[in-house]
């Protein structure tokens with residue numbers, strides 16, 4: 001049986017617990033800064049819980065740092081002697097943020113958004129691996145196989161580029177939907193009227209066709225008068241108006257480039 005100490009009590013830590021706690025070959029424990037959240041997750045997933053300042057932390061085969069990117073390096077330094085392999089799970093951080101602190105260090109980056117961590121299908125999530133030693137790579141592979149998704153080895157640069165693409169595809173797409181939702185709220189319109197359009201937008205994106213070809217709308221057609229009406233509607237919302245103009249310009253630049 002292999003032991004894993006998961007650090008963090010946020011979205012990814014919860015999704016990891018959901019998948020790994022209770023697996024036969026793994027003994028999972030949780031280390032959290034927020035005592036209340038850690039205890040509640042410990043109860044829910046039936047795993048032992050430790051606090052950061054606990055003097056008797058167990059030694060684990062692997063320490064999974066599921067914390068804010070900015071905290072990874074400090075926690076890696078602080079708990080390097082508590083595990084054989086140190087692992088971070090961030091798309092944006094280099095391997096060295098754990099590699100500086102331990103002979104055996106790895107990255108296991110799950111390319112997914114964990115906004116609803118208890119509903120994650122790990123089997124479909126691609127996992128990008130990188131390690132400082134054969135031993136760390138083998139262990140990271142075992143963790144990744146327990147999670148269940150397809151595995152790929154990647155360099156820092158490939159992973160950071162993929163992460164940036166994920167920000168565009170997921171975070172920014174959701175921002176656009178959130179902006180539409182907020183405008184509906186503000187003007188007392190039903191967001192439900194937009195649902196068939198939203199479904200078709202994402203269904204289209206999954207077909208593998210050229211996504212540039214799928215962009216329609218006033219900016220794509222060059223309907224200046226309609227765009228002017230939209231800008232007037234956004235008169236009292238300068239941030240949205242600025243974003244509208246910027247995105248419309250980007251659509252036109254993309255489409256003209258595609259025509260060249």
Ligand SMILES: NC(=O)c1ccc[n+]([C@@H]2O[C@H](COP(=O)([O-])OP(=O)(O)OC[C@H]3O[C@@H](n4cnc5c(N)ncnc54)[C@H](OP(=O)(O)O)[C@@H]3O)[C@@H](O)[C@H]2O)c1
Pocket residue numbers: 008009010011012013033034037065066067068069071075089090091092109110111112113114115
């Ligand atoms: N969420 C995703 O979609 C996703 C996808 C792939 C990879 N990741 C990676 O997973 C990691 C965690 O992300 P997340 O989305 O789970 O973040 P999150 O939900 O915001 O949770 C962050 C966790 O980090 C803890 N933390 C922050 N600073 C800390 C410190 N100085 N010392 C100890 N604990 C600290 C927080 O504790 P408190 O509650 O006490 O603040 C919280 O438990 C990041 O490296 C991220 O890049 C996330």
